[in-house]
Amino acid sequence: MRVRPALLPRRRAASAALVALLASIAVGLGPVAPAVGASGPLELHCTSNGSPSSVTLTVDADTEAPLGTGPMRIGQSVPATLSSALPGPVAADAVARGADRFSGVVHLGISEGGTVRTLDLAVPVTDLGDQGTPADVPFLATGSYTALHAGDWWVAIRDATIDLDLLHPDGSATHLSLTCPSDGSGYLDYIQVLSTSTTTLTLSASPVASYGQPIVATARVDVDDLTTFGRVSFRVDQVEHLIDIHDSPLASMTLPPLAIGVHQVAATYQTFLYRNQTGSESAPQTLTVVGALTRTIVNVTGRAPQRRTRAVVRVRAAYDTIPTGRVRLTLRELGTTHHSVVRARLDAGSAVVRLGRLGPGRYRLVTTYRGDGNHARSRATRVFEVRATR
Numbered sequence: 001m002r003v004r005p006a007l008l009p010r011r012r013a014a015s016a017a018l019v020a021l022l023a024s025i026a027v028g029l030g031p032v033a034p035a036v037g038a039s040g041p042l043e044l045h046c047t048s049n050g051s052p053s054s055v056t057l058t059v060d061a062d063t064e065a066p067l068g069t070g071p072m073r074i075g076q077s078v079p080a081t082l083s084s085a086l087p088g089p090v091a092a093d094a095v096a097r098g099a100d101r102f103s104g105v106v107h108l109g110i111s112e113g114g115t116v117r118t119l120d121l122a123v124p125v126t127d128l129g130d131q132g133t134p135a136d137v138p139f140l141a142t143g144s145y146t147a148l149h150a151g152d153w154w155v156a157i158r159d160a161t162i163d164l165d166l167l168h169p170d171g172s173a174t175h176l177s178l179t180c181p182s183d184g185s186g187y188l189d190y191i192q193v194l195s196t197s198t199t200t201l202t203l204s205a206s207p208v209a210s211y212g213q214p215i216v217a218t219a220r221v222d223v224d225d226l227t228t229f230g231r232v233s234f235r236v237d238q239v240e241h242l243i244d245i246h247d248s249p250l251a252s253m254t255l256p257p258l259a260i261g262v263h264q265v266a267a268t269y270q271t272f273l274y275r276n277q278t279g280s281e282s283a284p285q286t287l288t289v290v291g292a293l294t295r296t297i298v299n300v301t302g303r304a305p306q307r308r309t310r311a312v313v314r315v316r317a318a319y320d321t322i323p324t325g326r327v328r329l330t331l332r333e334l335g336t337t338h339h340s341v342v343r344a345r346l347d348a349g350s351a352v353v354r355l356g357r358l359g360p361g362r363y364r365l366v367t368t369y370r371g372d373g374n375h376a377r378s379r380a381t382r383v384f385e386v387r388a389t390r
Contacts, residue, residue: 042186044160046178051093057180059084061108061157063145063189071192071276072147074224080145080188082106082121082160088134090176095131097174099166102126104176106141109158110188113151116158119143123164145188150195150225150276157186194278195225199232201267201282203255211260211292211374212319218252219267219282221245230271230279237263245269260374263287291371292318296327296380298367300355303386309355315346315369315378322349325372329353334362334383360388 041060048055061082065072072078086094086102094102106121121141128137145155162178204216219232232251234241236258243251255265266284271277294317302309315323324346332339344351346369355365362385371377 042157042182044180044182046160046162046180048090048176048178050090050176052089055087055090055178057084057087057160057162057178059160059180059186061186061188063155063191065145065189065191071194073194073196074147074150077144077146080108080119080121080143082108082141083138084141085136085138086126086128086164088131088136091128091137092131092134094166094174094176095128097166098168099174100128100169101167102128102137102139102164102176103167104162104164107161107163108188109160109182110155111158112153112155112191113149115149117148119145123162125167145191147191147193150193152275153191153193155188155191156184157182157188158184192275194276195223195273196278197221197223197228197269197271197280199267199269199280199282201265201285203265203285203287206285206287208288208290209258210318211289212257212317212321213292214319215255215258215287216252217255217265217267218250219243219269221249221251221269221280223249223277226273226277228269228271229273229277230269233268233270235264235266235268258287258289260289260291263289291374291376292321294318294323294369294371294375294378296367296369296378298365298380298382300365300382300384303358303384305360305386305389306357309358309386311353311355311365311367311382313344313346313351313353313367315349315375317349317375321374323369323372323375324349325375326370327351327353328368328370329355330366330368331355332364332366334364358386360386362386 041058044057046055046057059082063080064078103125104123108119121143123139123141126139159182160180164176165173166176167173200220202218205213209215217234221228227247228245231242231244234253236255241253243253245251264284265287266282268281269279271279294315297314299312313327317323326343326345329342342353344353365382368379
């Protein structure tokens, strides 16, 4: 299906209205299929370095950009064609000068948004015919259109320069150049181009972390055009945490406290520019949380006969977490087989344990913290002496 040049203003207004309508009712439904293609045949008034010096060409340019099957991606190329005919008087003059064929290149100037560029379309070797009666000689120039920028583009035809080699039977050639400006009313195609995003997830501690350790998850969103505008969804064991992102490639959050075990963390970029940018998802990362390391500290008080001896036990853990559970104290008088065992429960990571009245001698006190669901075991050994009073 083609749209005639006279219908283009209405088509552009209709397209804008359609975009607004879809934006209001179809958020989250994904990209909308692009509109149909070129503006149809276009008359170009050209100057020539041959005879006659002024000619009119009718050209019909188009691309094979996908219609209804989804937009193009940046860097994607599709075939582009331009069909026209060498006017009969020009063809007859070329034959009169001894040429029997021609080939060359059409330099088609286009603009999309603020970008101006040229498509080079090759004209294959084409027979001129006998031109006993001057007749137009159709030709087809072919090349490719490559999407460079994300957006919804009416690709306008700015001008065309047609460089032809008039080929002679003896192998020689003469050059014919046609310079053809355009009034801007012709369009190569209406093309929707998507910017592609890629999301990469990094964790400040990976693949192993301790219980209570602060872990920062950072998602980096790289886009090949446009900018980021959306949100990043961090998923920790399928629980979602949303961070808005705009004009920055990075989004970060500190993960909530994680229990000991294996956890899955992933990040997904959800774009708000759904017509012209893709979302993306990172590869999931496996994070293993192990028990926090602990340190048991023991101080002994009351080291004199007839006084009650006490052990003050403090269990400290990494990252300021608070150990719970029990400690076991084994007291042995050195040089004897006598020993005693006392157990106590930690309160806010500490316990005061009565060891009783001890006689003179040297003692070894072994204090063992047995750990809990989130903290590792630890042990402390303390040797002390109870001195006889004089």
